[in-house]
Amino acid sequence: MLEVSGLHAFYGHIEALRGVDVTVNEGEIVTLIGANGAGKSTLLMSICGNPRAAAGRILFEGGEITQLPTHQIVRLGIAQSPEGRRIFPFMSVLENLQMGAAVTDPGHFDDDLRRVFELYPVLEKRRHQRGGTLSGGEQQMLAIGRALMSRPRLLLLDEPSLGLAPLLVKQIFAVIREINEQQNVTVFLVEQNAFHALQLAHRGYVMANGKIVMSGSGETLLADKEIRAAYLEGGH
Amino acid sequence: MTERSATTSPVLPPLDAVGIVREAGLTAFVVFALTFSLVGFKVEDVPGGLDIVTRFDQVLAATVLAFTGRVVLILLHKRRHLPVILVGLAIAAVILGLVVAARGAPESATAAWLPFESVVVNVLVAVAALVLAGRAAWSAWRRDVGVSDEAVELAARVHKAAIFLGPLMLGFAVVLPFLPFADRRLLDIAILVVTYVMLGWGLNIVVGLAGLLDLGYVAFYAVGAYSYALLAINFDLGFWVCLPFAGIMAAFAGILLGFPVLRLRGDYLAIVTLGFGEMIRVILLNWYEFTKGPDGISGIPRPTLFGLPFTRTDPDGGETFHSFFGLTYSPLDRIIFLYYLILILALVTNFFTMRIRRLPIGRAWEALREDEVACRSIGINPRNTKLTAFSIGAMFGGFGGSFFATRQGFISPESFTFIESAIILAIVVLGGMGSQIGVVFAAILLIGLPEFFRELQQYRMLAFGAAMVAIMVWRPRGLLAFRDPTIRLSDHDTAPEKQT
Numbered sequence: 001m002l003e004v005s006g007l008h009a010f011y012g013h014i015e016a017l018r019g020v021d022v023t024v025n026e027g028e029i030v031t032l033i034g035a036n037g038a039g040k041s042t043l044l045m046s047i048c049g050n051p052r053a054a055a056g057r058i059l060f061e062g063g064e065i066t067q068l069p070t071h072q073i074v075r076l077g078i079a080q081s082p083e084g085r086r087i088f089p090f091m092s093v094l095e096n097l098q099m100g101a102a103v104t105d106p107g108h109f110d111d112d113l114r115r116v117f118e119l120y121p122v123l124e125k126r127r128h129q130r131g132g133t134l135s136g137g138e139q140q141m142l143a144i145g146r147a148l149m150s151r152p153r154l155l156l157l158d159e160p161s162l163g164l165a166p167l168l169v170k171q172i173f174a175v176i177r178e179i180n181e182q183q184n185v186t187v188f189l190v191e192q193n194a195f196h197a198l199q200l201a202h203r204g205y206v207m208a209n210g211k212i213v214m215s216g217s218g219e220t221l222l223a224d225k226e227i228r229a230a231y232l233e234g235g236h
Numbered sequence: 237m238t239e240r241s242a243t244t245s246p247v248l249p250p251l252d253a254v255g256i257v258r259e260a261g262l263t264a265f266v267v268f269a270l271t272f273s274l275v276g277f278k279v280e281d282v283p284g285g286l287d288i289v290t291r292f293d294q295v296l297a298a299t300v301l302a303f304t305g306r307v308v309l310i311l312l313h314k315r316r317h318l319p320v321i322l323v324g325l326a327i328a329a330v331i332l333g334l335v336v337a338a339r340g341a342p343e344s345a346t347a348a349w350l351p352f353e354s355v356v357v358n359v360l361v362a363v364a365a366l367v368l369a370g371r372a373a374w375s376a377w378r379r380d381v382g383v384s385d386e387a388v389e390l391a392a393r394v395h396k397a398a399i400f401l402g403p404l405m406l407g408f409a410v411v412l413p414f415l416p417f418a419d420r421r422l423l424d425i426a427i428l429v430v431t432y433v434m435l436g437w438g439l440n441i442v443v444g445l446a447g448l449l450d451l452g453y454v455a456f457y458a459v460g461a462y463s464y465a466l467l468a469i470n471f472d473l474g475f476w477v478c479l480p481f482a483g484i485m486a487a488f489a490g491i492l493l494g495f496p497v498l499r500l501r502g503d504y505l506a507i508v509t510l511g512f513g514e515m516i517r518v519i520l521l522n523w524y525e526f527t528k529g530p531d532g533i534s535g536i537p538r539p540t541l542f543g544l545p546f547t548r549t550d551p552d553g554g555e556t557f558h559s560f561f562g563l564t565y566s567p568l569d570r571i572i573f574l575y576y577l578i579l580i581l582a583l584v585t586n587f588f589t590m591r592i593r594r595l596p597i598g599r600a601w602e603a604l605r606e607d608e609v610a611c612r613s614i615g616i617n618p619r620n621t622k623l624t625a626f627s628i629g630a631m632f633g634g635f636g637g638s639f640f641a642t643r644q645g646f647i648s649p650e651s652f653t654f655i656e657s658a659i660i661l662a663i664v665v666l667g668g669m670g671s672q673i674g675v676v677f678a679a680i681l682l683i684g685l686p687e688f689f690r691e692l693q694q695y696r697m698l699a700f701g702a703a704m705v706a707i708m709v710w711r712p713r714g715l716l717a718f719r720d721p722t723i724r725l726s727d728h729d730t731a732p733e734k735q736t
C-alpha cells in the first residue's frame with residue numbers, strides 16, 4: 001500500500017533521513033520505533049511531503065506521491081495525527097472533527113461522526129468543549145478522531161501514547177487495533193513506547209540516526225536481545 | 237485555584253513598602269522621561285516668531301498620576317482593596333467638588349487648586365479615580381483580582397446577549413437619523429463610526445478569522461477609493477456601477493499582496509504588509525499622470541438614489557431626490573442617505589462574515605489561524621486559504637474606500653497613511669479578535685468618543701494611547717474575546733447533560 005524507498009530528507013544542511021526503505025501492506029499495523037531524534041517524525045512528515053524528499057520515492061497504492069503537495073496527498077486517503085496532537089485549541093471538539101472532514105463528501109459527515117463517537121464516547125460528552133481544555137488523553141483521542149473523519153485508508157500516527165498514563169495508553173492502543181480490524185484502516189504507528197507498539201503491530205521497523213537498522217514481525221523484535229536492551233529494559 | 241484558596245485565609249502577607257515604591261518610582265520615571273520633552277516644552281506662535289513655552293506642571297501631574305496608578309495596581313494585586321477604594325473616592329470627590337465650585341469662575345482661587353486647566357481633563361481624572369475605586373470594590377466583593385474568569389464570563393455574557401443586543405443596536409442605528417437629537421454633527425460622527433465598523437469587520441476576516449496580521453489594510457481602502465474616483469471621472473460611471481469594480485480591484489490588490497507573503501507569519505508578515513501599504517501610498521503620490529499625485533482628485537461624483545441626485549436642483553434639469561418625492565429640499569437628506577449607504581455596506585460585510593464562518597472556507601481560515609501544520613495534515617491548502625482571506629478582506633476595504641471617495645468628493649494620498657491602518661487594526665484587536673460585536677464597541681470607543689471630545693485637543697491621542705494600554709493590561713485578548721462555536725448538534729443538545 002505504502003512503499004518508501006531510498007528516502008533522504010534534510011532540514012537545512014542536517015540530513016534527517018539517510019536512505020529509508022519502509023513498506024506497509026494493506027490491512028497491517030506497522031510500527032516504527034527508535035530513540036529520540038532518530039528521524040521517526042521526519043519520516044512520517046515527509047510521507048506527507050513536508051519536508052519534501054530530497055532523493056528516493058514514495059508510492060501510495062502504486063501511484064507516485066513523492067512530489068505532490070501535502071494537501072493533495074491527504075486527499076488520496078492518507079490521514080495523519082501529527083506529533084504533539086496539534087488539535088485546534090480554540091475550536092470545539094465538534095468543530096475539530098468537522099475540520100477533519102474538510103476533504104470528504106459532506107454527506108458522510110453524520111455517519112463518520114457517529115463512528116468516531118462510538119470509538120471515543122468521551123468525545124461525544126465533550127463535544128462542545130474547546131479542544132484546548134481537554135485532558136491530554138482526550139486530546140489524543142480527538143487527534144485520532146479528527147484524522148479518521150477524512151475516511152483514510154492509511155492512518156499515520158506519531159507517538160499517540162506520549163505523556164499518557166499507562167491505563168490510557170492501553171486504551172488508546174486497544175482502539176487503534178479496533179480501527180485497524182473493524183474499519184479496515186491500515187496503520188503506520190510511530191512510537192517510543194516500544195513494548196506496547198510491538199505487541200500491537202504485525203510488523204515493526206527500528207530506526208537510528210535516520211536509517212532503518214532492523215525490521216521484522218512484532219514478536220521477533222520483542223524477543224530480540226538488542227532491542228530489549230536498547231528500548232525495553234530500563235526506560236519502560 | 238491557588239488564588240482562590242489563598243483568599244480564604246484572612247491573613248495577608250505583609251506589604252513590601254520599599255519594593256512598591258521602587259516599582260512605582262520606576263514607572264513614574266519612565267513617564268517622566270517620556271513626557272519631559274514631549275509635553276514639557278511647547279513651541280508657540282508669538283508675534284514675530286516662535287517661542288518655547290514650558291509646561292512642567294503637566295509633566296509633574298503626569299508623573300504623579302503614573303506613580304499613584306502603579307501603586308494602586310500593586311495594591312489591588314496584593315488584595316488591599318480598602319485603601320484604594322477610599323483614596324479613589326476621596327480624589328474623585330475633591331476634584332469634582334472643586335470643579336463644581338469653580339464653575340463659571342476660571343480665574344478664582346478655587347480653580348487654582350485644580351490639577352489641570354482644562355475642565356474636561358479634571359473630570360476625566362476624577363472619573364479615572366472613580367473607575368479604579370469601583371474596580372477595587374468589585375474585586376473585593378468577588379474576592380478575586382485580575383483578569384481571569386470574570387472577564388471571560390463577561391465576554392461570554394455579552395456574546396449571549398448579542399442575540400438581543402445585535403438587533404437592538406441595529407434598530408437604533410436604523411432609526412438614528414430620525415431621532416430628535418440627530419443633528420448634522422452627530423450624523424457625521426455616526427457615518428465615521430459606521431465606516432470604521434465596516435473596515436473593522438473587513439479586516440476582522442484577515443486578522444481575526446485567518447490570523448494574518450495585516451498592518452497595511454489602508455492600501456485596499458486607497459485602491460477602492462481611487463478605483464471609484466478614476467472610473468467615475470474618466471468614464472462617467474455612477475457609484476453603483478463602480479462599486480463592484482472597486483471591490484474587484486481591491487481584491488486583486490489583496491491577491492497581489494498575498495502571493496509574496498504566503499510563507500510569512502506573525503511579525504514578518506506585519507512588517508511586509510506595512511511596507512505594502514506605504515508602497516501603494518507612494519505610488520499614488522508619484523504616479524502624477526494617473527492619480528494627480530499630491531494634488532489629489534476632486535469633483536468625485538456624489539452618490540445618487542437610482543439616478544436621483546441629492547442637490548437643490550439637477551444641473552441637467554432632471555428630477556432630484558426631493559422634487560421626485562415631493563419633499564422640501566434639505567441638505568441633511570444627503571447626509572442621511574450617506575449614513576444609510578454605509579450602514580448597508582457594513583451590514584453586508586457583517587452578514588457575509590457570519591455566513592462564511594459556517595462554510596468550509598471560513599472554517600479553514602480559523603483553523604489556519606490556530607495551526608498551519610495541522611491544517612496541511614487534514615488536507616487544507618494553506619495558499620488558497622490565505623489568498624482568499626486576503627482578497628475578500630481587501631474587497632470590503634475597497635467598498636469602504638469607494639464610500640469614502642463619494643462622501644468626501646475629494647481624495648488624496650494624505651488620507652491613506654499608516655495611522656489609518658493602525659486605527660482599524662486597533663479596533664479589531666481591542667474588540668477581541670474575531671468578535672463582530674466587539675468591533676462595534678471598539679469603533680464607538682476609538683472613533684466616536686474622540687470625535688465627541690475634540691475639545692481635548694492634544695490630550696485626545698494621549699487618552700487614546702492610555703485606553704489602548706489599559707485594555708491591553710486588563711484584557712490582553714481584546715474587550716470581548718470570545719469565540720462562538722459554528723456548529724452545534726441540536727438533537728444531541730436536548731438530551732440532558734450527564735457530565736461535563
Ligand SMILES: Nc1ncnc2c1ncn2[C@@H]1O[C@H](COP(=O)(O)OP(=O)(O)O)[C@@H](O)[C@H]1O
Nearest residue numbers: 011014016034035036037038039040041042043
Ligand atoms: N524543524 C526542524 N528543523 C531542523 N531540524 C529538525 C527539525 N525537526 C527535526 N529536526 C532534527 O531532525 C532529526 C530527527 O528528528 P525527528 O524526526 O523529530 O526525530 P524523532 O521523531 O525520531 O524523535 C533530529 O536530529 C532533529 O533535531
Ligand SMILES: [Mg+2]
Nearest residue numbers: 040041042083
Ligand atoms: Mg518525534
